[in-house]
Amino acid sequence: MNAGIEWRAGMDELQNILPDRAFLVKVMKYLFLVRKFEEQVFDLFGQGKVHGTTHLGIGEEATGVGSVFALESIDYVLASHRGHGQVLAKGSPPRDMMAEILAKEAGINRGRGGSMHLSDLRCNVMGMDGILGAACPIACGIGLSFRMKSLSDRIVAVFFGDGSMQQGAVHEAFNLAAAWRLPVLFICTDNGYGMSTPLKKIVNDTDLSKRAVPYGIKSFDVDGNDVLAVYRTVRQARSYIIENQAPAFVVEHTYRTSGHSKSDGNQYRTKEEIAEWKSKNPLARFIGIMLENGFNRAEIDEIERDADAVIAEAVAYAESCPNPSATPEALMREAYAGGWKGGPYA
Template structure:
């Protein structure tokens, strides 16, 4: 099943064992984190809503590990795995989802508005397309400061790609030759609507053509393909300005916590589960004997332990004070 990955991606010198281990670690942290959040919701321990990206982990891990720590990243409202890949404090992100004062946004942002400026991971937004416009501002800052080795990367989904703000952002980025990488995560559904019912041409890479922006489409379920594409794209952006990478994947989890998945069949979901990016990467690593089964299993157990600690940390943290409700409000 996973031979295609082995055949399509040769082991390159830049795939150090350290890099591969980091990919494996963060893929499992992301999956375990979201699985646990799903459970917390079912237990009534989380208020509001959340949007999980189970099945999309390779898009986040492959993309962000191909960037540099100094690069600005703007995630999506489905951005837990993006934040984890960027290196967020997982305890504090879990506390944020549990609405505790120790959260990364003091318990006021919740799942859809995770941010951690100390690692250059900026606010996600529930307003589709908005992050692309804001990210242009960060890219303009880089250009104005003449920073030579920094870019901005903005993630958005196939649904958001239909928003006017995304087209406006592409136009302005091209006009000003901004150092920005547009990363479109195509999980084939905008809420419950398949992309074929929402757009005439489902090749999202073509959205960049009218603006003279180069684009590339990759299999978003293969972390090394994603890594290669974004590594090359970053070099292009540094020298030339904006570029788009479309990463095709699938959201196994529902759109949000209240999604009953009535718009798609169990057969469809199960077929995509067989294409799981974590299963695919494990097979790649094991078949090449880059890690033993015991080493791979140990990383999975370690990820579970990290998330266990995060849950306990979040539960034990204090609730925000009502007296602070208007603090940090700027609009």
């Protein structure tokens, strides 16, 4: 345990949340939604309907859902390249996201962004980023705009991975956010790997939560497969930011049981390791918690069926949508971010 780092794990405060059945149902529904959304993307990719690549976070659902649920709707989010769960949890409609991933005109970014570049300004998702670490300085800019407009009731959360922690931009952003006391929540989704490289092979100390402490940033560390622990920790970090008008850092430990991207042959890890983490997967764990705390199997099955129906509708809708116009004029017009439905070129 390190000075300056708040450790959060386990279900110690579960009793405070349990009476709110509606909240637990929503958490369950979104865990299912995120899982099923990504399973569908996997299938659609196999059918050749997803262009480019896609980064699935199967096994990491509790990090996106638990973290984003702890934010307020006025808060902004910058998602990572593995951000479907973060964007869904922030409220972007699955059908609009699916249309985007299938490169349809009706997609949230008119089909020009795809799986790795989802943004939805309607729910303050400022975008996903394929350039590792690059979103952290952008988050500082958003935090600075809140400060300059005296909007002290909101924060910006930026997600990045354990591999991205080695990027200089992350540390420059830590420094700037601490020096200027910006309302930025840095969230590291530590899944133990950057592509095929295990974190333990490229850093001397794998305890990433220490990294923000020298900058004077309050740090938290949490079991990222325990959705309620993630929720509580991020909630606490958010309160800290608002009360102190200073940044915070949360490290969430998890594992992707899916490959890094669709071209991953899984040569760098053993079947046993994947099986061990599948047994600790956040959906199964949360179902266990629900069953132990007054929910019955039929209720959970119904939530799952609801999620299935939403995703089936999203896929049917997305597949039925027209492709974007490919005229030279349209390509030029849509080359920049203004192509978003509500953007300057809409």
